[in-house]
Amino acid sequence: MLAFFLFYVFFRHDDLKEMLDSNKDSLKLEAMKRIVAMIARGKNASDLFPAVVKNVACKNIEVKKLVYVYLVRYAEEQQDLALLSISTFQRGLKDPNQLIRASALRVLSSIRVTIIVPIMMLAIKEAASDMSPYVRKTAAHAIPKLHSLDPEQKEQLIEVIEKLLADKTTLVAGSVVMAFEEVCPDRIDLIHKNYRKLCNLLIDVEEWGQVVIINMLTRYARTQFLNPNINVRVLHESLLEDGGEKAFYASDDDEEEEDEEKKAEAAALAKRKPYVMDPDHRLLLRNTKPLLQSRNAAVVMAVAQLYFHLAPKAEVGVIAKALVRLMRSHSEVQYVVLQNVATMTIKRRGMFEPYLKSFYIRSTDPTQIKILKTYIKSMDKDFVAASIQAIGRCATNIGEVRDTCLNGLVQLLSNRDELVVAESVVVIKKLLQMQPEQHSDIIKHMAKLIDNIQVPMARASILWLIGEYCEHVPKIAPDVLRKMAKTFTNEEDIVKLQILNLAAKLYLTNSKQTKLLTQYVLNLAKYDQNYDIRDRARFIRQLIVPTDKSGALNKYAKKLFLALKPAPVLESPFKDRDHFQLGSLSHLLNAKAAGYQELPDWPESAPDPSVRNVEVKDSVCAERTVLTEAGSEASGVLLLQTSRGSSTVQDLPLKRSKALTKTRYAQSLLYRSFA
Structure with a gap:
């Protein structure tokens, strides 16, 4: 047995090693395909590293691609051997094939050795200026790796991020925003000039990039726009009404001071202008709404949390149908969606009323899904307990059905299942505290059950x-x-x-x-x-x-x-989750996870919207063109102005093709006049 083990250790994969040492590219290609297939199946192929790394300089492009795939997987484990091929990777960065350039950078950034940090930095800077968007995307992926290896390079990496954020290619957008979130999420100034561009590119970005961009724009919008749900008039009237009421224990002097303070607050609110949604705020909501139809559940969830945190109350309802659609997905997706739906219903109670049938229990649902949907008549003990507690919450929150719920719980006291009886007793106890004088018969009935109930919590509740x-x-x-x-x-x-x-x-x-x-x-x-x-x-x-x-x-x-x-208040177990951003891991766990970023509070006053205006430099002459939108978006009427010095472009999207035609026609006339 020992001899077989030694033979297996020293002579396994000999056929692959011989094929890799062959002079024929076809054999090398076949060997690399088999090795990559082994890695895909989860098998360890690290002992082949010396034989594979020799072929990094192979002229066959297909072989070289697979070699780079292997090296990305094992470069961190075999750092010493990978360092011997640094010069080959550097030559790969100059290869005419964009896939080879990107693969070389990917391997180089996977070598976790501080000695080569300057080489990695130079490679990332060069790749950020590459003609291929695929290589620039790879450069964006390499930025967080280098930052985690050497945080002192942060300032230089921010410069690269700023450059890549200005990239107009959809392939790069998601990756560079991910790098931004990893390296410098607090540098909002880098987003100002690129905000409108990111909103307009969002629909064409790949799915996982959309998730990253939407989450970033959610936090950005919370710092740059006013709360659309602030009702100044209602707040003003309530302050005036509160000012007229007199506290029971307050003195006249205290009342006068409070009245003066409230009147001053009311006067300050009255001076405020009525809320008008910022066009950039509306741009974000308009460009994310089509993504509710995405096939990717993560994208739909990202848009849903964006609307919940940013949209006016009257517009939040559009996300309900999309979330209900996700209920037909896998149980894992259902669990995450239902967790978020449960939190949403605390603040927007009527949002899911048209879709109540979608929350009915199926016999095939796992316990967690059943508890979140909340039903009754099941053999699952935890689920039954959660259902009875939900009945108690219904009775607490809806006074019209309190007696109905209480009578239903009393009927459950005759159930043969001891757990059902015990949980019913606990809930009835809390409900009776609200109106004990009206339900003495129920107390007598429960007292008679003390001999039959054996669950300690239920017996204790009856005695209490x-x-x-x-x-x-x-x-x-x-x-x-x-x-x-x-x-x-x-x-x-x-x-x-x-x-x-x-x-x-x-x-x-x-x-x-x-x-x-x-x-x-x-x-x-x-x-x-x-x-x-x-x-x-x-x-x-x-x-x-x-x-x-x-x-x-x-x-x-x-x-x-x-x-x-x-009287006790039967609250939803999801009530304390609303201080976490919806769709985040912290919200799912109800605990702050590593890397979680708090959702900023709304600003009290609107920040300067001009920071998002983009300067356009005209290469034809020293004069610059100012293109501003006049009137409404629907009219498409444009004013074209020329002035010396700096100028701005409000790049608000014009949906009508006529407006776009007018824009291009005006620009062409201007350029011809300068020529």
């Missing part, structure tokens, strides 16, 4: 309800305490604590009937193994049983135990 509203069930409560005293030593800790609370409350409200029973329970708890229960028993005894030392505390016992408690 009986103790909290013992005045509504004065005959049943002492009997329940008597039963629980018999089984006190066998109960779980959470149930024992509620038995002590029930005993204390009954002692304070009906001491004649429950005095001895309460003392018995306190004595049992005094010798319990759990120190929390022993401490609670000692605490309760000092409060409710009057002694010379505890006379002062005894006066406040009823206020402590029988005080009115606020």
